[in-house]
Amino acid sequence: MLPEQLARIIDHSLLKPQLTNRDVEAGCAVAARFHVWSVTVKPCHLALARQCLQGTDIQVGTVVGFPHGSHTSATKAFETRDALERGAVEIDMVIDIGALRGGDDGRVRDDIAAVVQAARGHVVKVILENYCLTDEEKVRGCRLAEAAGAAFVKTSTGFAAGGATLADVRLMRASVGPRVQVKAAGGIQTWQAALDFVDAGATRLAASQTEQILMGAPHE
Amino acid sequence: MLPEQLARIIDHSLLKPQLTNRDVEAGCAVAARFHVWSVTVKPCHLALARQCLQGTDIQVGTVVGFPHGSHTSATKAFETRDALERGAVEIDMVIDIGALRGGDDGRVRDDIAAVVQAARGHVVKVILENYCLTDEEKVRGCRLAEAAGAAFVKTSTGFAAGGATLADVRLMRASVGPRVQVKAAGGIQTWQAALDFVDAGATRLAASQTEQILMGAPHE
Numbered sequence: 001m002l003p004e005q006l007a008r009i010i011d012h013s014l015l016k017p018q019l020t021n022r023d024v025e026a027g028c029a030v031a032a033r034f035h036v037w038s039v040t041v042k043p044c045h046l047a048l049a050r051q052c053l054q055g056t057d058i059q060v061g062t063v064v065g066f067p068h069g070s071h072t073s074a075t076k077a078f079e080t081r082d083a084l085e086r087g088a089v090e091i092d093m094v095i096d097i098g099a100l101r102g103g104d105d106g107r108v109r110d111d112i113a114a115v116v117q118a119a120r121g122h123v124v125k126v127i128l129e130n131y132c133l134t135d136e137e138k139v140r141g142c143r144l145a146e147a148a149g150a151a152f153v154k155t156s157t158g159f160a161a162g163g164a165t166l167a168d169v170r171l172m173r174a175s176v177g178p179r180v181q182v183k184a185a186g187g188i189q190t191w192q193a194a195l196d197f198v199d200a201g202a203t204r205l206a207a208s209q210t211e212q213i214l215m216g217a218p219h220e
Numbered sequence: 221m222l223p224e225q226l227a228r229i230i231d232h233s234l235l236k237p238q239l240t241n242r243d244v245e246a247g248c249a250v251a252a253r254f255h256v257w258s259v260t261v262k263p264c265h266l267a268l269a270r271q272c273l274q275g276t277d278i279q280v281g282t283v284v285g286f287p288h289g290s291h292t293s294a295t296k297a298f299e300t301r302d303a304l305e306r307g308a309v310e311i312d313m314v315i316d317i318g319a320l321r322g323g324d325d326g327r328v329r330d331d332i333a334a335v336v337q338a339a340r341g342h343v344v345k346v347i348l349e350n351y352c353l354t355d356e357e358k359v360r361g362c363r364l365a366e367a368a369g370a371a372f373v374k375t376s377t378g379f380a381a382g383g384a385t386l387a388d389v390r391l392m393r394a395s396v397g398p399r400v401q402v403k404a405a406g407g408i409q410t411w412q413a414a415l416d417f418v419d420a421g422a423t424r425l426a427a428s429q430t431e432q433i434l435m436g437a438p439h440e
Contacts, residue, residue: 017288018352020322042290044316068237068287068379070262072306075299082294096264102240132238159288 003034003217006194006205010036011061011090011183013158013208014045021048028052034214038090040206043079046086061090061123064115067157069094069129073114080118090123091115092183094157097129100141108141112148125152125183125204128172131162135171142175152204156186163187166200173201191216223254223437226414226425230256231281231310231403233378233428234265241268248272254434258310260426262286263299266306281310281343284335287377289314289349293334300338310343311335312403314377317349320361328361332368345372345403345424348392351382355391362395372424376406383407386420393421411436 012034014027024045031039031053038059041049049060064079065071071079080091093115099107116124126145130138142153153172155164163186172182184197185206194205194213207213232254234247244265251259251273258279261269269280284299285291291299300311313335319327336344346365350358362373373392375384383406392402404417405426414425414433427433 015288015290017290017317017349018321020318021324022322023318042288042318043292043295044290044318046292066288066290068235068262070235070237070264070286071299072263072266072302074302075263075295078298079291079295082292086292097237098240098243098262098264101238102242104241129237 001195001198003214006198007034007036007214009198009204010210011038011040011204011206012036012210013185013206014039014041014049015063015066015158019045021045024048025052030211031058032056034210036210037204040092043083043086046083046088050087059089060087061092062088064091064093066092066094067159069097069127073111076111077114077118080115084119084122088122090125091119092125092127092154094127094129095141095145097132100133100137105140105144109144109148112145112150116149123151124149125154126150127154127157127185129157129160130155130165130168131160138168138171139175142172146176146180150180152181152183154183154185154206158186158206158208160186164197166196169197169200169202189213191218221415221418223434226418227254227256227434229418229424230430231258231260231424231426232256232430233405233426234259234261234269235283235286235378239265241265244268245272250431251278252276254430256430257424260312263303263306266303266308270307279309280307281312282308284311284313286312286314287379289317289347293331296331297334297338300335304339304342308342310345311339312345312347312374314347314349315361315365317352320353320357320364325360325364329364329368332365332370336369343371344369345374346370347374347377347405349377349380350375350385350388351380358388358391359395362392366396366400370400372401372403374403374405374426378406378426378428380406384417386416389417389420389422409433411438
């Protein structure tokens with residue numbers, strides 16, 4: 001895989017709560033320079049990111065119910081519609097982690113479905129936050145996400161005490177059908193790690209260290 | 221100060237993303253047993269908490285734009301209205317941390333004002349997340365919160381790498397007028413620490429270790 005190929009499956013992540021407008025401008029410049037697939041920005045930065053990336057084919061995505069997933073479905077749906085109006089093309093939402101752990105599968109599925117419906121055909125990625133979950137919960141979460149119409153299941157927010165693992169990506173890949181993709185997120189920092197996640201079944205990667213990852217590719 | 225007096229300024233915090241319904245039921249039982257002022261629950265648990273605390277005078281509060289503060293003002297206002305409809309009496313919102321750091325004071329103030337307006341007279345506490353801020357930013361955030369009509373300024377979400385400090389509580393107390401109160405949150409775990417925060421000027425404390433704090437009072 002070439003760096004320019006890997007770049008096209010990277011969502012360049014600009015989600016730290018303390019990021020300023022200037023940080024987002026710098027991050028969008030990195031995204032454009034390396035021609036990644038998309039930037040993922042905080043909802044409050046959607047308009048700015050759209051403006052920074054005007055004239056490029058780089059997508060702008062955002063997060064919903066982030067990072068705790070504890071908002072009501074009504075708020076998550078509102079936030080999704082609001083994001084689309086501000087130009088978001090992809091939506092990364094956080095699952096109701098407590099409901100998943102508590103076995104309230106109906107609540108988990110309906111919560112995801114509310115966002116999928118509000119997204120009106122746009123890609124919805126469902127973040128499980130694996131760090132908080134048992135393997136059984138991860139598998140169940142994946143299946144509920146698929147049942148609710150998600151395009152992707154995603155390992156982590158990047159803000160818990162643990163991020164993506166290869167074992168989790170393999171488990172998630174095995175838990176959903178071929179129409180659902182797997183996004184690895186949280187702690188991917190090197191070229192080799194990125195390739196390993198792709199080998200494990202990830203077809204999208206979140207990265208904040210995009211430059212470091214892509215510059216780390218071995219020279220031909 | 222007696223334990224039963226301190227209890228009446230505690231917001232018993234039930235905000236960890238992984239909490240299940242059963243955890244919230246247990247937390248509400250602790251809140252009732254110690255007769256705290258309120259529980260602060262995740263928006264998705266408001267109805268459950270109201271039910272658990274029926275017949276008591278313990279208030280139910282929730283969080284808005286939590287914990288990153290990066291949602292749009294439209295979403296924060298929606299979430300506030302949604303929370304009031306579900307029975308929340310107090311609202312703890314997170315400031316737009318990036319806008320504060322970037323010097324966009326108008327955005328910070330308008331964002332808070334949108335929540336205050338949506339809260340229709342209910343108490344709004346404005347979380348600065350001091351861990352991310354310089355002292356100058358903390359002072360400016362306090363003044364913007366006061367200008368926007370907040371009832372409280374609050375030190376922390378409890379989910380950043382640092383929580384309340386006595387120095388911050390003193391600084392915040394000195395930065396707002398007498399109508400605005402200070403809530404200390406994040407890492408308060410002992411009776412003595414709680415008293416120290418009160419001495420520093422806090423008139424409300426967030427605690428998840430409520431039992432440990434109140435059982436730690438010296439016996440007469």
